[in-house]
Amino acid sequence: MTQTTSVLVIDDEPQICRFLRTILSSEGYVVIESEFGEKGLSEAASHPPDIVLLDLGLPDIDGLEVVRRLRTWSTVPIIIISARGQETDKISALDAGADDYLTKPFSVPELLARIRAAIRNVYRKSNAPVDEIFVVGGLKVDVTRRQVFVDEREIHLTPLEFKLLTMFIKNAGRVITHRQLLMEVWGPDGIDENNSLRFYIHQLRHKIENDAARPKYLQTETGVGYRLHC
Numbered sequence: 001m002t003q004t005t006s007v008l009v010i011d012d013e014p015q016i017c018r019f020l021r022t023i024l025s026s027e028g029y030v031v032i033e034s035e036f037g038e039k040g041l042s043e044a045a046s047h048p049p050d051i052v053l054l055d056l057g058l059p060d061i062d063g064l065e066v067v068r069r070l071r072t073w074s075t076v077p078i079i080i081i082s083a084r085g086q087e088t089d090k091i092s093a094l095d096a097g098a099d100d101y102l103t104k105p106f107s108v109p110e111l112l113a114r115i116r117a118a119i120r121n122v123y124r125k126s127n128a129p130v131d132e133i134f135v136v137g138g139l140k141v142d143v144t145r146r147q148v149f150v151d152e153r154e155i156h157l158t159p160l161e162f163k164l165l166t167m168f169i170k171n172a173g174r175v176i177t178h179r180q181l182l183m184e185v186w187g188p189d190g191i192d193e194n195n196s197l198r199f200y201i202h203q204l205r206h207k208i209e210n211d212a213a214r215p216k217y218l219q220t221e222t223g224v225g226y227r228l229h230c
Helices: 014-026 037-046 063-071 087-096 108-126 159-170 178-185 194-208
Strands: 006-010 030-034 051-054 078-082 100-103 133-136 139-142 147-150 153-155 175-177 218-221 225-228
Touching: 006 014, 006 037, 014 030, 014 108, 030 037, 037 051, 037 063, 051 063, 051 108, 063 078, 063 087, 078 087, 078 108, 087 100, 087 175, 087 178, 100 108, 139 159, 147 194, 159 178, 159 194, 159 225, 175 178, 178 194, 178 225, 194 218
Parallel strands: 006 030, 006 051, 051 078, 078 100
Antiparallel strands: 133 139, 139 147, 147 153, 175 225, 218 225
């Protein structure tokens, strides 16, 4: 992270904005603020930020609408910071195109970690090597050659397992909802394949994790989906 990394905060709570401004500025981020969704969209267009922190309960338009409209022209990472903590709220935001979700109140270390992860993901995508080799910890995946290694030992994945893993790699650090996984891997007709999804996640963990009961890489976001930790 450099001094020029900018964060757009869209939130109408003055206390939260002051808190975020203080914390983020002390970490070297440049903070841009907006209390309205419409103004936030204008700021994102005129001064493209490196990451967006967005509240869902805004005074003019709902945060979900901000996400949807922003996603029509920008791939900037969006982290929702909201008092709405229901699983349905999280799923709706992530399905709309948000990258992550934090429920208020949240800890400063967790917020900063989520921001760093989101920015790393953008950097990884923009600087991906030609052969598309993904490495995190002892997990190494050569996407082009369809080879997977765990602690330098090659393992075999079924085509569907590899398709799942590839989707996680493309979205490393980002929460992917059950619905997104089902639509991507099984298609529109596979939206009711939840049992199959759980089965293949279980199988994938047994192959890439040292301890499938305590996964290091493929982590569960309870009731929402999964995240490939990076």
